Amino acid sequence: MLTAEQLHGIFVPIVTPFACNGELDLESFDQLARKLIGEGIAGLVVNGTTGESPTVEPDEWAALIAAARKAAQTAGWVPVIAGTGTNSTFSTVRKTEQAGLHGADAALVVVPYYSRPSQLGIIEHFRRTGDAGLPVIMYDIPHRTGVALELNTVRTILEMDHVIGLKDSTGSVKLVSELSRLGTKPVLCGDDELFYASLSCGAQGGMLAAANADARTLVQVYEYFAQGRTVEAKRLFDRLLPIVRLLFSEPNPAPLKWLLAQRQTIASGELRLPMSRIGLPLQEQLSSYV
Numbered sequence: 001m002l003t004a005e006q007l008h009g010i011f012v013p014i015v016t017p018f019a020c021n022g023e024l025d026l027e028s029f030d031q032l033a034r035k036l037i038g039e040g041i042a043g044l045v046v047n048g049t050t051g052e053s054p055t056v057e058p059d060e061w062a063a064l065i066a067a068a069r070k071a072a073q074t075a076g077w078v079p080v081i082a083g084t085g086t087n088s089t090f091s092t093v094r095k096t097e098q099a100g101l102h103g104a105d106a107a108l109v110v111v112p113y114y115s116r117p118s119q120l121g122i123i124e125h126f127r128r129t130g131d132a133g134l135p136v137i138m139y140d141i142p143h144r145t146g147v148a149l150e151l152n153t154v155r156t157i158l159e160m161d162h163v164i165g166l167k168d169s170t171g172s173v174k175l176v177s178e179l180s181r182l183g184t185k186p187v188l189c190g191d192d193e194l195f196y197a198s199l200s201c202g203a204q205g206g207m208l209a210a211a212n213a214d215a216r217t218l219v220q221v222y223e224y225f226a227q228g229r230t231v232e233a234k235r236l237f238d239r240l241l242p243i244v245r246l247l248f249s250e251p252n253p254a255p256l257k258w259l260l261a262q263r264q265t266i267a268s269g270e271l272r273l274p275m276s277r278i279g280l281p282l283q284e285q286l287s288s289y290v
C-alpha cells in the first residue's frame with residue numbers, strides 16, 4: 001500500500017501499447033515498464049489518461065495492472081497506481097477494489113466527469129471510495145471532467161484518511177500554491193509544462209506523460225530541485241520544454257506513442273479510435289527527437 005509519505009518523485013502514466021491489429025501488446029508494455037523503473041521513477045500509473053483507459057476493455061485493464069505489478073516486483077518495490085475513476089460512484093468503488101486484488105498499491109481516482117455533479121456529490125463520491133480498502137489519489141483535471149472544484153472541496157477530500165494526495169492538472173499553480181501554504185497532503189503536478197513551476201510552488205513531484213519518453217531527465221530535474229539545486233533543475237527542465245510542448249500539441253498520447261514506436265521502445269504507435277495518429281507536420285517536428 002502506498003502512503004502519503006511515499007508520494008514524491010516522478011510517477012509515469014504509462015502508455016498502453018497496442019499491436020498493429022489493435023490487440024493489447026503486453027510484451028511492449030513490460031519492456032517499457034522495466035525501462036522506466038530502471039530510470040529511477042517513483043511509481044507506475046496504469047490505465048490513466050495516457051494509458052487510453054476509455055478504450056481499454058475490463059480484462060485488459062486487469063491484465064495491465066497485473067503486468068505492471070510483475071515488472072515492478074522484479075525491480076525491488078516500485079508502487080503501482082491504477083486508474084479506477086469513472087463517473088459512477090458504484091463502479092469506481094468496485095474497480096478500486098478490483099485494482100487492489102490485481103496488485104495495485106493505490107488508485108488514481110478522477111473527479112467524476114461528464115455528469116457535472118455538485119461539490120457535495122463529489123465529496124461523497126470520494127468518501128465512498130474509502131470502502132474499497134485502497135489508498136486513493138484524487139485527480140483534478142477540470143478541462144477533461146467539465147467540473148471545477150472549490151478549494152474547500154479539495155481540502156475536505158484530502159482530509160479523508162484513505163486519500164493520500166492530489167494529482168493537480170488544473171492548468172495553473174494556484175491550487176498547489178494554496179494547498180502547500182495550508183500544509184495539506186502531497187500534490188503531484190499533472191501538467192507537464194508546469195512541472196518546474198509546480199515544484200517551486202510546493203508540489204512533491206509529478207505524474208507526467210512526457211516521462212514515458214524521458215524519465216531519466218525528469219527524475220534528474222526532480223532530484224536537483226529536492227537537493228536545492230534549483231538553477232540546475234530549471235536549466236534542465238527548460239531544455240525539455242520544446243519536446244514537452246510537441247508531445248501535447250496534438251491529443252495525448254498520440255504524439256508520445258508515435259515517438260516511442262519510432263524509437264522502437266514499443267512495437268507500434270497504434271491507437272484505438274477515437275484517438276488517431278498524428279499528422280505529418282508533427283511527425284517531422286518530432287523526428288529530431290527519435
Ligand SMILES: O=C(O)C1=N[C@H](C(=O)O)C[C@H](O)C1
Pocket residue numbers: 013045048049050051169190191192207208209210252
Ligand atoms: O495520464 C495521465 O495521468 C496524464 N494525463 C494528462 C493528460 O493527458 O491530460 C497529462 C499528464 O501528463 C498525465
